[in-house]
Amino acid sequence: MTHAPWPAPYSPQPLDATVTIPASKSLTNRYLVLAALADGECRLRAPLQSRDSELMVGALRALGAVIREVPGSGSAPDLVVTPVPAGTPVDAVVDCGLAGTVMRFVPPLAALLRGPVTFDGDTAARVRPMAPIVAALQGLGVRVAGAEDGFMPFTVHGTGSVEGGHVAIDAGASSQFVSAMLLVAARFGQGLHLEHTGESVPSVDHISMTVEVLRSLGVEVDDSTPRHWIVQPGPIAAFDVELEQDLSNAGPFLAAALATRGTVRIPNWPAETTQVGAKWREILPQFGATVTLADGVLTVTGGPDILGVDIADTSELAPSTAALCALASTPSRLRGIAHLRGHETDRLAALVAEINALGGNAVETEDGLIINPAPLHGGLFRSYEDHRMATAGAIIGLAVPGVEVDDIATTSKTMPAFPRMWASMVAQTAAAG
Numbered sequence: 001m002t003h004a005p006w007p008a009p010y011s012p013q014p015l016d017a018t019v020t021i022p023a024s025k026s027l028t029n030r031y032l033v034l035a036a037l038a039d040g041e042c043r044l045r046a047p048l049q050s051r052d053s054e055l056m057v058g059a060l061r062a063l064g065a066v067i068r069e070v071p072g073s074g075s076a077p078d079l080v081v082t083p084v085p086a087g088t089p090v091d092a093v094v095d096c097g098l099a100g101t102v103m104r105f106v107p108p109l110a111a112l113l114r115g116p117v118t119f120d121g122d123t124a125a126r127v128r129p130m131a132p133i134v135a136a137l138q139g140l141g142v143r144v145a146g147a148e149d150g151f152m153p154f155t156v157h158g159t160g161s162v163e164g165g166h167v168a169i170d171a172g173a174s175s176q177f178v179s180a181m182l183l184v185a186a187r188f189g190q191g192l193h194l195e196h197t198g199e200s201v202p203s204v205d206h207i208s209m210t211v212e213v214l215r216s217l218g219v220e221v222d223d224s225t226p227r228h229w230i231v232q233p234g235p236i237a238a239f240d241v242e243l244e245q246d247l248s249n250a251g252p253f254l255a256a257a258l259a260t261r262g263t264v265r266i267p268n269w270p271a272e273t274t275q276v277g278a279k280w281r282e283i284l285p286q287f288g289a290t291v292t293l294a295d296g297v298l299t300v301t302g303g304p305d306i307l308g309v310d311i312a313d314t315s316e317l318a319p320s321t322a323a324l325c326a327l328a329s330t331p332s333r334l335r336g337i338a339h340l341r342g343h344e345t346d347r348l349a350a351l352v353a354e355i356n357a358l359g360g361n362a363v364e365t366e367d368g369l370i371i372n373p374a375p376l377h378g379g380l381f382r383s384y385e386d387h388r389m390a391t392a393g394a395i396i397g398l399a400v401p402g403v404e405v406d407d408i409a410t411t412s413k414t415m416p417a418f419p420r421m422w423a424s425m426v427a428q429t430a431a432a433g
Helices: 025-037 051-062 100-110 123-127 131-139 176-185 204-216 247-260 276-286 315-327 338-342 347-357 387-399 408-413 418-432
Strands: 016-018 042-045 066-070 078-082 092-095 114-120 143-145 154-159 165-169 192-196 228-231 240-242 263-266 290-294 297-301 310-312 332-335 361-364 369-372 379-381 403-405
Touching: 016 418, 025 042, 025 051, 025 078, 025 100, 025 176, 025 204, 025 247, 051 066, 051 092, 051 100, 051 408, 092 100, 100 114, 100 131, 100 154, 100 176, 131 143, 131 165, 131 176, 165 176, 176 192, 176 204, 176 228, 204 228, 204 276, 247 263, 247 276, 247 297, 247 315, 247 387, 247 418, 276 290, 276 297, 276 315, 315 332, 315 347, 315 361, 315 369, 315 387, 338 347, 347 361, 347 369, 347 379, 347 387, 379 387, 387 403, 387 408, 387 418, 408 418
Parallel strands: 016 263, 042 240, 092 114, 165 192, 310 332, 379 403
Antiparallel strands: 042 078, 066 078, 114 154, 143 154, 192 228, 263 297, 290 297, 332 369, 361 369
8 A cells, every 4th residue: 555655743943742642552462462361351441552452352352352342431442351261162364464462472372272373464574583483382382384484474273272391492583482472371281481592682671571460460470590481370360450551652752852852741651660661761861851750740851952872772662762863963873672673674774774865874783773963854754664663754854854754654553643643742832832
């Protein structure tokens, strides 16, 4: 499908806006999987409504979960989930779209059922790494057909149960491989001892999130030994939970304060959280911003200049961080993000190509990016069907007139209302002026 380019709003004056962010995709999809495995009916309050969460709902329904929308306290409905009994007969095809959480989290759950479940997705999804999940399932005795190349499509042939035990994989390409196995492990006969055999796992904060969510539902997880996770077999408690807003998706709006030397406030910011987006409170001051959290409101005010940074492991925050680096007055280096080459697109190559297309000076390194100051100009910023690339283009467009994003609709992956929210943020300032 061809989309008309989206003219990114340009703000010649400092922003002064308050923005409320929808629920966390990472938490929504983790809780959905756990609800399908729980020992009773579960309720997710104010969950994310996006393509990724809709794909997860569709996947779980295909496996036999009953998921109902019911009125909630906000504008979006709550979700009530009746779990799938282990060993349920199934013959299904799961559309993963481009959602990493669906393509990685659901196959281990399918292994607990009886029958074939085929996983496929968008064209771009067919080049996202899947070999570690396939290897883990095969190492536990699950038959997986069609995954010889380590990519989708493939079919999981469940026999009604998984005995579990010890399995070793290399999860160096994505933390999702670890989370995927941990989420289901308590339902294995012997639980699971998962061992990572590579050097390091990227985005370890996402694994910590998974572990904390499991523990909150009564699952016993031992992660005291580096690169080892031991999950005891047992029930997953039914739950009724209100979802936190997505702090990663808050990033572009917070970055907008720096791009315009203005102020952006986000209410309902959690004092404690397992989300990787909590790192914005550490990252943005390095760019010269003032960041405060008071009475649940995170306030970010840009400094007179955007300073270059040297930061490691920004994970999914990297595209927004790179956009600020492109606007900075001194050189920047982003390290420890080689795994971004296997995300929705090769984000390192994409960021270099699009920043440089606007006159920037970005180069790829073995594990990240170096971005040097350069005068930017308007032009087309390609998204590569990647929501975080699209929002990176929007950030640059605030400070550089004439930037157009080729497919802003790709933000529907995690934030369908992004174009409206972005325009509203800019309009708040115009109205105040």
